[in-house]
Amino acid sequence: MTQRPHTLGVAVIGTGKMGADHVRRVQEVTSGARVTAVVDVDAERAKAVAARVDGCTAHTDPAAAMAAADVDAVIVASPGPAHEAALLAAFEHDLPVLCEKPLTPDAAAALRVMEAEQKLGHRRVQVGFMRRYDAEYMKLKSLLETGQLGRPLMLHNRHRNVASPPGWTSEMLINDSVTHEMDVTRWLLGHEITSVTVLTPTPSGNAPDGIRDPQFVLFETDGGAIVDVEIYVNCGFGYQVQAEVVCERGTARVGDGHAMVTNAAGRWGGIIAQDYIERFADAYDREVQAWVDATRRGEITGPSAWDGYAVAAVCEAGVRALEEGGRVAVDLVDRPTLYQD
Amino acid sequence: MTQRPHTLGVAVIGTGKMGADHVRRVQEVTSGARVTAVVDVDAERAKAVAARVDGCTAHTDPAAAMAAADVDAVIVASPGPAHEAALLAAFEHDLPVLCEKPLTPDAAAALRVMEAEQKLGHRRVQVGFMRRYDAEYMKLKSLLETGQLGRPLMLHNRHRNVASPPGWTSEMLINDSVTHEMDVTRWLLGHEITSVTVLTPTPSGNAPDGIRDPQFVLFETDGGAIVDVEIYVNCGFGYQVQAEVVCERGTARVGDGHAMVTNAAGRWGGIIAQDYIERFADAYDREVQAWVDATRRGEITGPSAWDGYAVAAVCEAGVRALEEGGRVAVDLVDRPTLYQD
Amino acid sequence: MTQRPHTLGVAVIGTGKMGADHVRRVQEVTSGARVTAVVDVDAERAKAVAARVDGCTAHTDPAAAMAAADVDAVIVASPGPAHEAALLAAFEHDLPVLCEKPLTPDAAAALRVMEAEQKLGHRRVQVGFMRRYDAEYMKLKSLLETGQLGRPLMLHNRHRNVASPPGWTSEMLINDSVTHEMDVTRWLLGHEITSVTVLTPTPSGNAPDGIRDPQFVLFETDGGAIVDVEIYVNCGFGYQVQAEVVCERGTARVGDGHAMVTNAAGRWGGIIAQDYIERFADAYDREVQAWVDATRRGEITGPSAWDGYAVAAVCEAGVRALEEGGRVAVDLVDRPTLYQD
Amino acid sequence: MTQRPHTLGVAVIGTGKMGADHVRRVQEVTSGARVTAVVDVDAERAKAVAARVDGCTAHTDPAAAMAAADVDAVIVASPGPAHEAALLAAFEHDLPVLCEKPLTPDAAAALRVMEAEQKLGHRRVQVGFMRRYDAEYMKLKSLLETGQLGRPLMLHNRHRNVASPPGWTSEMLINDSVTHEMDVTRWLLGHEITSVTVLTPTPSGNAPDGIRDPQFVLFETDGGAIVDVEIYVNCGFGYQVQAEVVCERGTARVGDGHAMVTNAAGRWGGIIAQDYIERFADAYDREVQAWVDATRRGEITGPSAWDGYAVAAVCEAGVRALEEGGRVAVDLVDRPTLYQD
Known part of the structure; x- marks a missing residue:
C-alpha cells in the first residue's frame, strides 16, 4: 500500500489562473507528483512559471512537452477551445490527462475526443468536475448509495456568485455555471438529462445591462426525476452552492453552513462523528504537512x-x-x- | 515558493496505531517528505512496516535510526514514557522532531527536555497538539485575533467520547482527554492556566464501575478568563468536541454540526464564502490527489x-x-x- | 386601547373537525369573543356541541343562526360547496365572516360572492389563509417590506405531508395543498400569478396507486418572479413547510427547524432578540392564561x-x-x- | 370542557411597566378574565390605567381592592419589598395570587409567606417564573420526562442581556438574573440546589465601573448534578437565553435560534412536526384573535x-x-x- 511507484512527472498545459494554481497544488499539496513541464502560448509566462519549479521545462507547444522523457501525465488548463488539440496530442503519447471543464466547448468536439479515445482502446481522460471531490457532496452521494432514503425524485440546486466577471453573457450562466449542476445531477442521480427548460424572472438590479440573471433551469431525467437549478451570478452576498435531494422517504441537503442535513423519520439534523479520527483526520494531515513545510524551510512553527x-x-x-x-x-x-x- | 528543497527523510519512532498512521500519512498524503526509517522495540513490527515502504530501514534503537544519512527529521509516536529518551537522542543529532502528545508523562521530565533544547540553543520540538490544525479551530483563532469581538472572557468546552477503552481511569479523563482543552485554552486565549477545579456529578450509568465520568473541569487563567470543560467519555452517542469563546462583544462557537457560528451585533450565524476557491479549495486538492493516485496505479477513476x-x-x-x-x-x-x- | 367593546357573539357554521376546533378556540383561547350559535346540517351534532357552551344555541340553517340577536359575526367552517350560500346569508345580515379556505370550490362562485359583497358596498369576508398569521411567515413578510434585500426574484417552496388521506387525488395536491402556496405567493410578493406549469416525476413508492405524488409546480407572476413548489403529500417523515425568497441582495428562509435564516452581506444566520419581552412574550401570555384557566377550575398549578x-x-x-x-x-x-x- | 365558569375578575397590584403589561395581557390576550381593579401607591397612575379599562376601579391600598365584590383573583406586580404584605392581604381574602418574581426579597420573608399559606390549608400562590411556560423549555422538560436520554448529569446555561439598567450591582446578576436559572434548574431537573460557587473573570469593558460582569455561577444539586450559568448582562449583542441538559445517553439544547436540538444516537438535530395542527396551531389562534379584534373595531383586515x-x-x-x-x-x-x- 505504501510502496510508492516513482513520482509522477506532470505537464501542465496553460499557466493562467487555474493552470498556475494546479502547478502550486501539484508541487506543494499533492503527494507523489511533481511538475516537470509547463506549456503556454505566451512563452514568457511559461518561462516565469517554470523558473520557480525545480527541474521544470517551459514550452509553447503541448506536443513538445508531452514528448519529454520526464512527463508521465498531463493537466489541461488552457482555454476551452484549445482542449481538443491538447487531448488528441496526449492520446498520441498515450498519456493520462486531467482536463479542466469543459471537456470541449461543444458536443461535436467532445464526440471527436471520445472517438479518438476509443481508438486508443482505453480511457485516458478525467474531466475536471471537481464537485465530485467535495466532502459534502461525497457524503450526499454515499447516503444516496445506501438506499436508506429510497429512490431520488427531485433535486433542488442553488448556485450563487457574488458578481459575474466582465464580458459575461446570459448564455454563460448555462455554459459556465450550470454545467456543474449538470454533472452533479448525472453523478448524484445516475440519470441522463433528457430535457432542459429555462425560465427567467425580471433581471436583478445587480445584473449588468442585458444579462438575464438570475435564471431558473429545469431538467427532466431518464430516471423520471425533476431537477431545478437557481443560478444567480450577481447575488452580491457570497458564493453559495446548495443541493437538496428529495427521495421517497426523506431528503438530504448540503451547502448551507451546516454539514449535511437530512429530513427523515420525523427528525431533521446531521450525523455526529463516532471517533476522533473521523472528526480530526484533516487536522492530522494538516499538522504533518505544516511541520514538513516548516522543517524544509529550516523553521519550527508549531x-x-x-x-x-x-x-x-x-x-x-x-x-x-x-x-x-x-x-x-x-x-x-x-x-x-x-x-x- | 514552489522551488522545493530536497524531499525530507523522516524517521518514525513507534509503529503502533498512531505511528503506522503517520507512516501512511507521510507516504501518501504529505507533499515533500518520505519515510526513510522506522523504529519499534518490536523488531518484527518495525520490519513489517518498513517492508511496505520503498527505501525504508527498520530499527529497534531510535539513536541508530537518527544516525542514518537519509534521516532529516523525526516523528515520535512511541508510548509517552519513551518520549524523553527519543527527544534527547534527536537533540544529539540536532534533528527536528514532531512529538506526539504528551511531550512527557510529567512536568519534571518536560523541564529536562526543555533544558536540553535550550542547551542546543534553538527549538527542535513540535508537540502534537493537532487541534491547532483543525479548520474550525483555526477559524476561531483567526476571528479572535482580529479583535472584533473584544477580549475573551470565558471559554466553554464540551468533549464527549462514545466509550472509554478498557483500563481507563478517572485520572485519564484529565491526563488524556482534557489535555486537549488545556492546550486549546492556552493557544486560543494566549493565557497560562493558573488553577484547576474538578467537580464530579453522580457518575453516568454508562460509566464503568468506579470511573467518575462525566467530570466538570474549571480553569482560571493569568489573563483573567474562566474556562469550563465538560468531559464525558462514555456518552454513547458520538464523538463531539465543541468550544465557545465568550468575548466582550460577542461569542463564537465551533463543533456542533455547523461551520463556526458567531453571536454578535444582534445576529447569530456564520460566514458565506466569497468565491469558489474558498468554498471548494479542498475539492480541488482532493481531485488532483485522486487523479495522481489512480494514475500511479495505472487507473482512470474520475x-x-x-x-x-x-x-x-x-x-x-x-x-x-x-x-x-x-x-x-x-x-x-x-x-x-x-x-x- | 384596553377599553373593550362588548364581547363578540360568534356563530360557527359547520361543527366538523375544523368547526369544532374553532368553537374551542373562540371559547378558550380568544379574548373578547364567545360562541353564541352553532350550525350543522346534522342537528344532533350541532346540539351536542352547543350543549358544551354556555348560552349557545344550535341550528341546522345558517340564516336562522345569523338572525339571532346575540350573533355579531360568523365563522364558516362547513364543506366548500356550502360556503357560497352561507356567505350570501351573512351578507343579508351584514355580518362579518371568517370563511375557511377555499372561499368557494371554483372561480365562478367566487366571482358571485365578490359581486354580492360589492353590492353591500363594504368588505365583510376574511378568507382563512392562516399562513399569513404564522410567526415565521410574518417575519419573512416584514423583512421583505423593509426592502433591505431588494426586490423579490424567486420564491422556492417545499410542502410535505406524512401521508395523504383516503380518497386523495392527483388534483387535490393542487386544489387542497398548493392553494396555500398560491396565497403565500400573492401575499409575500404582492404579485398576481399569471401562469402555472406542473411537472410530475415518477411517483414515489409511498404514493397510493394512480396518484402522481410528488409534483413540481411553477408559477410566473405579473411582477416578473418565478415561483416553484415541491408538493409531496406522502413523504412519510413529517409535515414540513418551507419557503425561501430570493431577492436581489439576499435570501430569507423559514420553516426548517430554525427561526428565519437570511443569506445576505456575506453572512447566513438569524436575528437575536434584543430583550426579554421579545424573547419571552409568548411565555408571559401562556403563563397568565394557564393561571386564569386553573383558577377558574379552582386549582393552583404553577x-x-x-x-x-x-x-x-x-x-x-x-x-x-x-x-x-x-x-x-x-x-x-x-x-x-x-x-x- | 368549553362550559366556561364566569369571567374571572382580576385585581392588578402595581401599575408600573410589568403591571401595566399584565393589565393589557388580561384584557386583550387572555380568554376568561378581565381586570376589575388596579392598585398603585401612586393614585394618579392607578386612575390613569383604570380609566382605560371598562368597569375597572383604582385603589392605593391592596386590601381595599381585594375586598371588592368583583375581584376573584390577584396579580402582584408591585416592587419586591411590597410583595409580602400584598400576599398576606390576599390570604385574608382567600384569593388566588399570581405573584411576580421574586416571591419576596429574602428567604426569611418567603418562610413567613409559606407559614401563612399553610395556615390557610391550601395553596393560593403561583410565582411568576415564566420560563416554565416558554415553548422551548416546555419541550425540553417533556423530553426529560420521557426518560429516553437517561438521567440528567449536567445543565449548562447561558443568560445574556444587551446592557444592564442604571443602578445595577454585581449582586443583582445573582438576585435578578440568575434567579431564572435557579428556578429552571429546580424545575427541569427536579433537584434542590445544595451549594453555590461564583467565579468572576476580569470584567468586560462593556460593564459599568465596579460591576463584576460577566460571572460564572456553579450549582451542585441534591440529585448529584452540576449546573453552570454564564451570566453576562452587558454583552451588547442581544438577549440570549440558552440551556443544554447533558443526560446519560444524550443532550438537548434550547435557545440558539433553532427549535430544540438534541445530540443522541449518533445524530444531532430536531423534531419535524407530524401534522399541520402541530405546526400551525399558533397561526390559527392568531388568525381568529386578529379577526375578532378587527371586527370589534369595525374593520376587516385579513x-x-x-x-x-x-x-x-x-x-x-x-x-x-x-x-x-x-x-x-x-x-x-x-x-x-x-x-x-
Missing part, C-alpha cells in the same frame, strides 16, 4: 516544548483537584527565553 | 470524456431553451462500450 | 411559594459566594406537606 | 374575497396544467375597486 510542559503541569494540578476536591493552583517555572515569541 | 460530452450536449439544449423558451429535448449518442461501467 | 422560597435561599447563598469566594452551602427548611406533590 | 377568488382561478389553471402538461395561463377579471388597497 506547539513548543514549553506548551508540552505547561500542559503537563496543568494535568498534575488537575489530577490533584480531582482527588482532593477544591481549587488547586498551577505552578509554572518562568518561561525560558527560547520559548518567548 | 469523470470520463462521456461525462464531458453529456454535459456539453445538455448545455447546447440549455442555451436553446434560454433563447427560444419552452422545453428543449437533449439528444445523446448511444453510450460507447468504453464508457459503460 | 410554581409555588416553596419554589419562591427555595430560589430566595439560593440567592442568599449566591451573593455570599460572590462576596466571599469559594463554595457556599444552601440551607433549606424541610419541605412542608402543603408543597409536596 | 385576506379578502378577492384573494379567495384569485386562488380559485390559479387552482383551475393548475389542474389543467397537471392534466394537459405545459404552461397554462391564469385569467383574472379586473380587480374591483372594493378590493384595491
Whole structure:
C-alpha cells in the first residue's frame, strides 16, 4: 500500500489562473507528483512559471512537452477551445490527462475526443468536475448509495456568485455555471438529462445591462426525476452552492453552513462523528504537512516544548483537584527565553 | 515558493496505531517528505512496516535510526514514557522532531527536555497538539485575533467520547482527554492556566464501575478568563468536541454540526464564502490527489470524456431553451462500450 | 386601547373537525369573543356541541343562526360547496365572516360572492389563509417590506405531508395543498400569478396507486418572479413547510427547524432578540392564561411559594459566594406537606 | 370542557411597566378574565390605567381592592419589598395570587409567606417564573420526562442581556438574573440546589465601573448534578437565553435560534412536526384573535374575497396544467375597486 511507484512527472498545459494554481497544488499539496513541464502560448509566462519549479521545462507547444522523457501525465488548463488539440496530442503519447471543464466547448468536439479515445482502446481522460471531490457532496452521494432514503425524485440546486466577471453573457450562466449542476445531477442521480427548460424572472438590479440573471433551469431525467437549478451570478452576498435531494422517504441537503442535513423519520439534523479520527483526520494531515513545510524551510512553527510542559503541569494540578476536591493552583517555572515569541 | 528543497527523510519512532498512521500519512498524503526509517522495540513490527515502504530501514534503537544519512527529521509516536529518551537522542543529532502528545508523562521530565533544547540553543520540538490544525479551530483563532469581538472572557468546552477503552481511569479523563482543552485554552486565549477545579456529578450509568465520568473541569487563567470543560467519555452517542469563546462583544462557537457560528451585533450565524476557491479549495486538492493516485496505479477513476460530452450536449439544449423558451429535448449518442461501467 | 367593546357573539357554521376546533378556540383561547350559535346540517351534532357552551344555541340553517340577536359575526367552517350560500346569508345580515379556505370550490362562485359583497358596498369576508398569521411567515413578510434585500426574484417552496388521506387525488395536491402556496405567493410578493406549469416525476413508492405524488409546480407572476413548489403529500417523515425568497441582495428562509435564516452581506444566520419581552412574550401570555384557566377550575398549578422560597435561599447563598469566594452551602427548611406533590 | 365558569375578575397590584403589561395581557390576550381593579401607591397612575379599562376601579391600598365584590383573583406586580404584605392581604381574602418574581426579597420573608399559606390549608400562590411556560423549555422538560436520554448529569446555561439598567450591582446578576436559572434548574431537573460557587473573570469593558460582569455561577444539586450559568448582562449583542441538559445517553439544547436540538444516537438535530395542527396551531389562534379584534373595531383586515377568488382561478389553471402538461395561463377579471388597497 505504501510502496510508492516513482513520482509522477506532470505537464501542465496553460499557466493562467487555474493552470498556475494546479502547478502550486501539484508541487506543494499533492503527494507523489511533481511538475516537470509547463506549456503556454505566451512563452514568457511559461518561462516565469517554470523558473520557480525545480527541474521544470517551459514550452509553447503541448506536443513538445508531452514528448519529454520526464512527463508521465498531463493537466489541461488552457482555454476551452484549445482542449481538443491538447487531448488528441496526449492520446498520441498515450498519456493520462486531467482536463479542466469543459471537456470541449461543444458536443461535436467532445464526440471527436471520445472517438479518438476509443481508438486508443482505453480511457485516458478525467474531466475536471471537481464537485465530485467535495466532502459534502461525497457524503450526499454515499447516503444516496445506501438506499436508506429510497429512490431520488427531485433535486433542488442553488448556485450563487457574488458578481459575474466582465464580458459575461446570459448564455454563460448555462455554459459556465450550470454545467456543474449538470454533472452533479448525472453523478448524484445516475440519470441522463433528457430535457432542459429555462425560465427567467425580471433581471436583478445587480445584473449588468442585458444579462438575464438570475435564471431558473429545469431538467427532466431518464430516471423520471425533476431537477431545478437557481443560478444567480450577481447575488452580491457570497458564493453559495446548495443541493437538496428529495427521495421517497426523506431528503438530504448540503451547502448551507451546516454539514449535511437530512429530513427523515420525523427528525431533521446531521450525523455526529463516532471517533476522533473521523472528526480530526484533516487536522492530522494538516499538522504533518505544516511541520514538513516548516522543517524544509529550516523553521519550527508549531506547539513548543514549553506548551508540552505547561500542559503537563496543568494535568498534575488537575489530577490533584480531582482527588482532593477544591481549587488547586498551577505552578509554572518562568518561561525560558527560547520559548518567548 | 514552489522551488522545493530536497524531499525530507523522516524517521518514525513507534509503529503502533498512531505511528503506522503517520507512516501512511507521510507516504501518501504529505507533499515533500518520505519515510526513510522506522523504529519499534518490536523488531518484527518495525520490519513489517518498513517492508511496505520503498527505501525504508527498520530499527529497534531510535539513536541508530537518527544516525542514518537519509534521516532529516523525526516523528515520535512511541508510548509517552519513551518520549524523553527519543527527544534527547534527536537533540544529539540536532534533528527536528514532531512529538506526539504528551511531550512527557510529567512536568519534571518536560523541564529536562526543555533544558536540553535550550542547551542546543534553538527549538527542535513540535508537540502534537493537532487541534491547532483543525479548520474550525483555526477559524476561531483567526476571528479572535482580529479583535472584533473584544477580549475573551470565558471559554466553554464540551468533549464527549462514545466509550472509554478498557483500563481507563478517572485520572485519564484529565491526563488524556482534557489535555486537549488545556492546550486549546492556552493557544486560543494566549493565557497560562493558573488553577484547576474538578467537580464530579453522580457518575453516568454508562460509566464503568468506579470511573467518575462525566467530570466538570474549571480553569482560571493569568489573563483573567474562566474556562469550563465538560468531559464525558462514555456518552454513547458520538464523538463531539465543541468550544465557545465568550468575548466582550460577542461569542463564537465551533463543533456542533455547523461551520463556526458567531453571536454578535444582534445576529447569530456564520460566514458565506466569497468565491469558489474558498468554498471548494479542498475539492480541488482532493481531485488532483485522486487523479495522481489512480494514475500511479495505472487507473482512470474520475469523470470520463462521456461525462464531458453529456454535459456539453445538455448545455447546447440549455442555451436553446434560454433563447427560444419552452422545453428543449437533449439528444445523446448511444453510450460507447468504453464508457459503460 | 384596553377599553373593550362588548364581547363578540360568534356563530360557527359547520361543527366538523375544523368547526369544532374553532368553537374551542373562540371559547378558550380568544379574548373578547364567545360562541353564541352553532350550525350543522346534522342537528344532533350541532346540539351536542352547543350543549358544551354556555348560552349557545344550535341550528341546522345558517340564516336562522345569523338572525339571532346575540350573533355579531360568523365563522364558516362547513364543506366548500356550502360556503357560497352561507356567505350570501351573512351578507343579508351584514355580518362579518371568517370563511375557511377555499372561499368557494371554483372561480365562478367566487366571482358571485365578490359581486354580492360589492353590492353591500363594504368588505365583510376574511378568507382563512392562516399562513399569513404564522410567526415565521410574518417575519419573512416584514423583512421583505423593509426592502433591505431588494426586490423579490424567486420564491422556492417545499410542502410535505406524512401521508395523504383516503380518497386523495392527483388534483387535490393542487386544489387542497398548493392553494396555500398560491396565497403565500400573492401575499409575500404582492404579485398576481399569471401562469402555472406542473411537472410530475415518477411517483414515489409511498404514493397510493394512480396518484402522481410528488409534483413540481411553477408559477410566473405579473411582477416578473418565478415561483416553484415541491408538493409531496406522502413523504412519510413529517409535515414540513418551507419557503425561501430570493431577492436581489439576499435570501430569507423559514420553516426548517430554525427561526428565519437570511443569506445576505456575506453572512447566513438569524436575528437575536434584543430583550426579554421579545424573547419571552409568548411565555408571559401562556403563563397568565394557564393561571386564569386553573383558577377558574379552582386549582393552583404553577410554581409555588416553596419554589419562591427555595430560589430566595439560593440567592442568599449566591451573593455570599460572590462576596466571599469559594463554595457556599444552601440551607433549606424541610419541605412542608402543603408543597409536596 | 368549553362550559366556561364566569369571567374571572382580576385585581392588578402595581401599575408600573410589568403591571401595566399584565393589565393589557388580561384584557386583550387572555380568554376568561378581565381586570376589575388596579392598585398603585401612586393614585394618579392607578386612575390613569383604570380609566382605560371598562368597569375597572383604582385603589392605593391592596386590601381595599381585594375586598371588592368583583375581584376573584390577584396579580402582584408591585416592587419586591411590597410583595409580602400584598400576599398576606390576599390570604385574608382567600384569593388566588399570581405573584411576580421574586416571591419576596429574602428567604426569611418567603418562610413567613409559606407559614401563612399553610395556615390557610391550601395553596393560593403561583410565582411568576415564566420560563416554565416558554415553548422551548416546555419541550425540553417533556423530553426529560420521557426518560429516553437517561438521567440528567449536567445543565449548562447561558443568560445574556444587551446592557444592564442604571443602578445595577454585581449582586443583582445573582438576585435578578440568575434567579431564572435557579428556578429552571429546580424545575427541569427536579433537584434542590445544595451549594453555590461564583467565579468572576476580569470584567468586560462593556460593564459599568465596579460591576463584576460577566460571572460564572456553579450549582451542585441534591440529585448529584452540576449546573453552570454564564451570566453576562452587558454583552451588547442581544438577549440570549440558552440551556443544554447533558443526560446519560444524550443532550438537548434550547435557545440558539433553532427549535430544540438534541445530540443522541449518533445524530444531532430536531423534531419535524407530524401534522399541520402541530405546526400551525399558533397561526390559527392568531388568525381568529386578529379577526375578532378587527371586527370589534369595525374593520376587516385579513385576506379578502378577492384573494379567495384569485386562488380559485390559479387552482383551475393548475389542474389543467397537471392534466394537459405545459404552461397554462391564469385569467383574472379586473380587480374591483372594493378590493384595491
